[in-house]
Structure formats: C-alpha cells, structure tokens
Amino acid sequence: MPGERAAESEPARALPVAFNRVPEVAIGFWIIKIAATTLGETGGDALSMSLNLGYAASTMIFFVLFAIAVTSQIRARKFHAFLYWTVIVATTLTGTTMADFADRSLGIGYAGGSAILFTLVIAALVTWRLKMGSISVDYISSAKVEMFYWTTILFSNTLGTALGDWVADSGPGYEGGALIFAGCIALVALLYFFTRLSHSVLFWAAFVLTRPLGATLGDLLTKPVANGGLNLSRYSSSAAIAVFMVICILLFPQRAGEHPGARKHDD
Numbered sequence: 001m002p003g004e005r006a007a008e009s010e011p012a013r014a015l016p017v018a019f020n021r022v023p024e025v026a027i028g029f030w031i032i033k034i035a036a037t038t039l040g041e042t043g044g045d046a047l048s049m050s051l052n053l054g055y056a057a058s059t060m061i062f063f064v065l066f067a068i069a070v071t072s073q074i075r076a077r078k079f080h081a082f083l084y085w086t087v088i089v090a091t092t093l094t095g096t097t098m099a100d101f102a103d104r105s106l107g108i109g110y111a112g113g114s115a116i117l118f119t120l121v122i123a124a125l126v127t128w129r130l131k132m133g134s135i136s137v138d139y140i141s142s143a144k145v146e147m148f149y150w151t152t153i154l155f156s157n158t159l160g161t162a163l164g165d166w167v168a169d170s171g172p173g174y175e176g177g178a179l180i181f182a183g184c185i186a187l188v189a190l191l192y193f194f195t196r197l198s199h200s201v202l203f204w205a206a207f208v209l210t211r212p213l214g215a216t217l218g219d220l221l222t223k224p225v226a227n228g229g230l231n232l233s234r235y236s237s238s239a240a241i242a243v244f245m246v247i248c249i250l251l252f253p254q255r256a257g258e259h260p261g262a263r264k265h266d267d
Contacts, residue, residue: 020256021079022140022149025203028252030210032085032245037214039241040092040157041164042222046234048097055101062097066090070150074143081254085245087150095157095211103162110166117159124152125204136200156204160211164219167212173228174220181213 023029048058069087076083102113128148129135140146168177188206191197221237223229 020139020141021073021076021084021146022137023079023081023084023254023256025137026253028248028254030206032248032252033088033207033210034214034217035241035245035248036085036088037092037157037160037211038218038221039089039214039238039245040096040211041161041215041218042234042238042241043089044093044096044100045218045222046238047093048100050234055097055105058097059094059101062090062094066094066154073150074146079254079256081249085249088153089245091150091154091157092211092214094154095159095161096215098158099161099165102158103165110162110169114159114162114166117155117162120155121152121159121204121208124148124155128152134200135204137203152204153207156208157211160208161215163208164212164215168216168219168228174216174223175228177216178213178220181209181216185209185213 044058044062047053047061048055053061066087069083069090073080073083073087099113099117102108102116103110106113108116125135128145132145132148135148135152137149140149164177164181167180168174172180185206188202188209192199192202192206218237219229221230221232222234223231225231
C-alpha cells in the first residue's frame with residue numbers, strides 16, 4: 001500500500017541488517033514456526049492437563065516465561081536465533097492455555113473465544129499501523145516496533161489455538177483440521193507470489209494459520225485414539241518436537257533479514 005512504510009520502514013532501511021532482530025522469512029522460518037506451534041500445543045497441554053495445573057495457573061506460568069524471554073529479546077542488540085525462537089515457543093505455550101481458558105473456563109465457547117481473540121489481533125495491528133505508520137516485518141529494529149510485533153504474535157498464536165480446536169471439534173477431526181489449515185496456508189502462499197496483495201497482511205494471515213495447523217497436529221499426536229488422536233505421551237512428543245526444532249535452527253540459515261519479495265511490491 002502506498003505510503004504504508006513512511007513512518008517506520010524508510011528510516012529502518014538506512015540501518016544495517018545486523019540491527020534487525022528478527023530472522024529472514026524463508027522456507028526454514030515457516031518449518032520451524034509450525035514445529036514451534038505444535039510444541040506449544042503439546043507442551044501447554046502437558047502442564048495444564050497432564051500435570052492438572054489448570055488453564056489459569058498454566059497461563060500465568062507461561063506468561064512469566066514469555067515476559068522474561070521477550071524482555072531479553074527486546075534488549076538484545078542483534079538477532080539471536082535461539083533467543084528469538086524461545087520467545088516464539090513461549091507465545092505458543094501461553095497461547096495454548098490462554099485460548100483454552102477463554103474457550104472452556106470462561107464458558108464462552110470456541111466462537112466467543114475466537115471472536116474476542118480475533119478482535120485483539122486486529123486491534124494490535126491497527127494500533128501498530130496508526131502509531132508506527134506500517135505493520136511491515138521487513139525490519140524490526142526498535143524496541144517500540146518490537147513490542148507491537150510480539151504483542152501481535154502472542155494474540156495471533158492464541159487465536160490460532162482457538163481456531164484449531166474449533167475446526168477440529170466441529171467435525172473434520174484433527175487430521176481433517178490439519179489438512180484444512182495446510183490448504184489455507186498454501187492459498188496464502190499463492191496469493192503472496194502471484195498477486196499484488198499486501199505482503200504484510202499476507203504474512204500475518206500465514207502467521208495466524210500456522211498456529212491452528214500446529215494445534216491440530218499436536219492434538220493428533222497426543223489425544224486419545226477414541227477421540228481421533230494417536231495417544232502419544234505429551235512429554236515425549238514435546239521433547240521430540242523440541243529436538244526437531246533445534247536441528248532445524250542449526251540446519252537452516254538463521255540470519256537477520258527482510259521479508260522475501262518485499263522490494264518487488266509496496267506493502
């Protein structure tokens with residue numbers, strides 16, 4: 001969109017890439033992101049359900065973890081891959097228990113919880129756009145922009161959890177839900193590469209959709225067979241996914257960078 005980057009992106013382009021504290025958004029980013037969302041589902045359920053701590057207590061524990069991790073991330077003077085992905089995992093863990101608390105403990109159901117969370121995501125993006133002049137993720141190089149970035153991610157991961165549970169429990173099941181969300185992500189990818197739609201908007205659409213994909217995959221692994229799952233241990237599943245994430249972080253190039261294709265079209 002013309003002029004969208006006027007307030008933040010133009011000054012940011014003068015900064016060296018080293019000052020950018022988020023990774024280049026490439027195929028490795030999305031693979032690790034889906035693994036992180038799956039880990040958030042299995043890990044969040046392990047604490048709230050397997051350990052019987054409940055959604056409220058688990059949310060508070062994970063939120064403290066998120067607060068510590070995101071504070072370290074914002075204070076960092078350059079991009080650190082493991083720190084960045086630790087914050088992402090913290091948002092998915094918090095998002096899992098927060099969404100379950102909204103959907104189940106508050107008694108407002110999936111529709112009510114999803115509506116509230118969707119409103120929070122839109123409010124975060126609109127506030128970000130109004131305050132900074134852009135919601136672009138090309139360069140995240142100031143503390144103020146990064147706070148908007150992580151707030152939006154926390155809300156989007158929470159919304160994604162609610163959407164994943166809603167779709168899976170509405171009939172398609174966990175496998176069907178995973179296929180639906182994978183198809184939606186593929187559609188967003190096609191729109192990204194073959195249309196002139198805002199890359200920033202499409203990025204956030206894909207970011208939200210990877211969360212319900214991970215949620216349904218996590219439930220597929222750990223839910224009872226009678227409910228359509230594989231009944232694997234939440235602890236061993238979480239450990240295996242965490243190891244997979246570490247391997248991917250080490251294998252895929254992890255460097256500060258911009259959104260691919262950003263210079264082809266204005267967002």
